[in-house]
Amino acid sequence: MRVKLRALQSTAQSTRTMYEAFVQRLRETQDQDVIQSADAQIPLARAGAQRSQLAKTNADPGCLDPRRFDARSLSPALLMERFSAPVPMRTRRAKTITPVPKPKTAAPPILANLEGAFDPRAGDAVIDCPTSAFARNTAALLQRLRRVKHLAGATVVTVTASEAGLAKTSVSVALARVAARSNLRVAVIDADLHRPSAARAMGVGPQRFGLLEVLTGTAPMKTAFLRDARSRAVVLSPAQPPRDPAAVLASPRMANMVAQLRQTCDLVIFSAPSLFAASETAALAKLSDAVLVVTSERAVETSAAAIARLRSLSAAPVGLVLAR
Numbered sequence: 001m002r003v004k005l006r007a008l009q010s011t012a013q014s015t016r017t018m019y020e021a022f023v024q025r026l027r028e029t030q031d032q033d034v035i036q037s038a039d040a041q042i043p044l045a046r047a048g049a050q051r052s053q054l055a056k057t058n059a060d061p062g063c064l065d066p067r068r069f070d071a072r073s074l075s076p077a078l079l080m081e082r083f084s085a086p087v088p089m090r091t092r093r094a095k096t097i098t099p100v101p102k103p104k105t106a107a108p109p110i111l112a113n114l115e116g117a118f119d120p121r122a123g124d125a126v127i128d129c130p131t132s133a134f135a136r137n138t139a140a141l142l143q144r145l146r147r148v149k150h151l152a153g154a155t156v157v158t159v160t161a162s163e164a165g166l167a168k169t170s171v172s173v174a175l176a177r178v179a180a181r182s183n184l185r186v187a188v189i190d191a192d193l194h195r196p197s198a199a200r201a202m203g204v205g206p207q208r209f210g211l212l213e214v215l216t217g218t219a220p221m222k223t224a225f226l227r228d229a230r231s232r233a234v235v236l237s238p239a240q241p242p243r244d245p246a247a248v249l250a251s252p253r254m255a256n257m258v259a260q261l262r263q264t265c266d267l268v269i270f271s272a273p274s275l276f277a278a279s280e281t282a283a284l285a286k287l288s289d290a291v292l293v294v295t296s297e298r299a300v301e302t303s304a305a306a307i308a309r310l311r312s313l314s315a316a317p318v319g320l321v322l323a324r
Contacts, residue, residue, distance in 0.1 A: 107300075107304075107320075108293065108307060108311070108317075108318045108319055108320050109319050109320065110319070110320045110321075110322055111141055111144055111145075111292065111319035111320060111321055112137050112138070112140065112141040112144075112321045112322070113137060113321075113322045113324070114134060114137055114138065114141075114171065114174075114321055114322070114323050114324070115133065115134060115137075115324040116134045116324065117134070117167045117170050117171055117174075117294065117321070117323035117324065118165060118166070118167045118170070118323055118324070119170065120166050120170070120201075122134065122167075122170035122171075122173075122174055123169070123170050123173030123174050123177065123201050123202070124230065125174070126138055126139075126174045126177050126178050126181075127177055127181075127230055127231070130181075134174070135174075135178070138171075138174045138175060138178050139178050141175065141321065142175055142178050142179055142182075142267075144319075145157055145175075145267075145290055145292075146267075148289050148290045148317065153261075153262025153263050153265075154185075154187075154261060154262045154263075154264075154265040154266050154267055154268050155266070155267050155268070155289050155290070156258060156261075156262065156268040156269075156270070156287060156288045156289050156290075157175070157267070157268070157269050157270065157288060157289065157290050157291075157292060158270040158272045158281070158284045158285050158287075158288040158290070158291045158292070158316070159171055159172045159175070159269060159270065159271055159272060159292045159294065160272040160273065160274065160275045160281050160291065160292070160293055160294070161274060161275060161293065161294040161295065162274075162275045162276075162293060162294070162295040162296075162299045162300075162302070162303035162306065162307075163295060163296060163299050164274070166197060166201070167294045167323040168271065168272070168294045169197045169198050169201050169271055170201070171292065171294050171321055171323070172188060172198055172269050172271040173188070173198060173201045173202055175267075175269055176188045176202075176228070176231065176233040176235075176267070176269055177228070177230065177231045177233060179233070179266070179267045180228070180231035180232045180233040181231065184266040184267050185232075185264065185265045185266045185267070186231075186232070186233040186234070186265065186266065186267045186268075186269070187225065187233070187234050187235075187236065187261050187265045187267075187268050187269070188202070188228075188233060188234070188235040188236070188268075188269045188271060189211065189235075189236050189268065189269070189270050189271065190211075190235060190236065190237035190238065190271050191211075191249060191270045191271060191272050191273070191280075191284055192271060192272060192273045192274075193211070193238050193241055193242055193245040193248065193249075193273075193280075194241050194245060194273075195273075196237045196238055196271075197271070198235055198237065198271040199226070199235045199237035202228040202229060202230070202231075202233070202235050203228065203229025203230060204226045204227075204228070204229065204235055204237070206239075207224070207226055207237060207239055208239065209223055209224040209239055210224060210236065210237055210238040210239030210240065211224070211236055211237065211238045211239075211248075212238060212239065212240060212242055212248065213239065214236065214257060215248065215251065215253040215254060215257065216253075221236075221257070221260070224236055245273070245277075245280050246279040246280045246283060249280055249283040249284055250279075250283035250286075254283075254287070255287060258287045270284045270287075270288065272284050275293060275303055275306045275307065275310065276303075276306055278306065278309060278310070278313070281310060282310060282313040282314055285310060285313065285314035285316050286313070286314050286315075286316070288314075288316045289316060290316055290317055290318075290319065291310065291314065291316050291317070291318045291319070292318075292319055292320075292321050293307060293310075293318060293319070293320050293321065294321045294323050295320060295321070295322065295323065296322065296323055296324070297322055300320070
């Protein structure tokens with residue numbers, strides 16, 4: 001028994017020495033730059049099979065038994081585990097997509113520069129000072145609007161504003177009075193139904209019948225339209241505010257009334273709500289031949305989106321009136 005034990009110990013010592021030599025050699029090989037930079041490509045399937053073989057070897061508890069250890073069977077697996085690498089994938093550079101530039105919308109033309117339009121007395125200036133710059137520029141604006149002629153009947157113009165104030169009302173009244181002075185038949189509709197101001201600026205007091213009564217047939221137009229205090233123009237203002245102004249202005253009855261006015265007038269002016277009351281102003285613009293946006297220079301950029309939306313909702317051309 002002792003002889004057999006010594007023989008096994010000798011074999012184990014020999015095997016251990018061989019294994020340590022192999023490990024030392026493997027470490028030296030790993031440190032060599034040549035080996036690290038070598039382009040050794042191992043097929044993925046083959047490398048996977050050899051990893052599996054190594055895993056089986058490592059999973060076997062008897063593989064470290066000196067009586068069963070064989071360095072020659074272990075070295076290929078260790079080498080494959082060290083040097084195997086996944087097969088590099090070929091990639092293609094993504095194509096550069098050039099964004100399509102958005103079409104630029106041209107800004108509305110500037111039809112007039114009216115210095116003094118923010119003055120509450122601007123509507124009287126065209127009568128009191130007919131040779132003033134404000135009166136002359138208003139007359140030139142009227143001539144430009146008259147060129148935008150409907151197929152039949154009067155020219156219908158919507159006057160709105162990008163800022164709060166009376167500039168929109170002043171321009172509406174001034175246009176009406178300049179036209180009336182030129183012997184044109186002019187009708188002004190105070191279409192800012194919640195904040196009417198055109199009739200008051202024309203010197204017309206409270207009225208019994210207004211726009212709603214005309215649309216519902218309660219009162220005839222000749223009774224509801226009142227004469228301007230300083231010209232031959234007439235004005236129709238709401239006697240009472242409606243619940244839904246947008247529905248009133250977009251109703252078929254409103255369209256029928258405008259069609260009648262086209263046959264009896266030369267110029268119809270809507271003193272419209274603010275530019276930002278989109279649905280109400282758009283309903284009036286659809287009945288018009290032209291839209292005037294009264295604005296200051298500083299408000300042109302801030303109201304650009306609202307102007308663009310109005311232009312998309314109506315086919316009527318839009319022009320700017322710069323007020324100062």
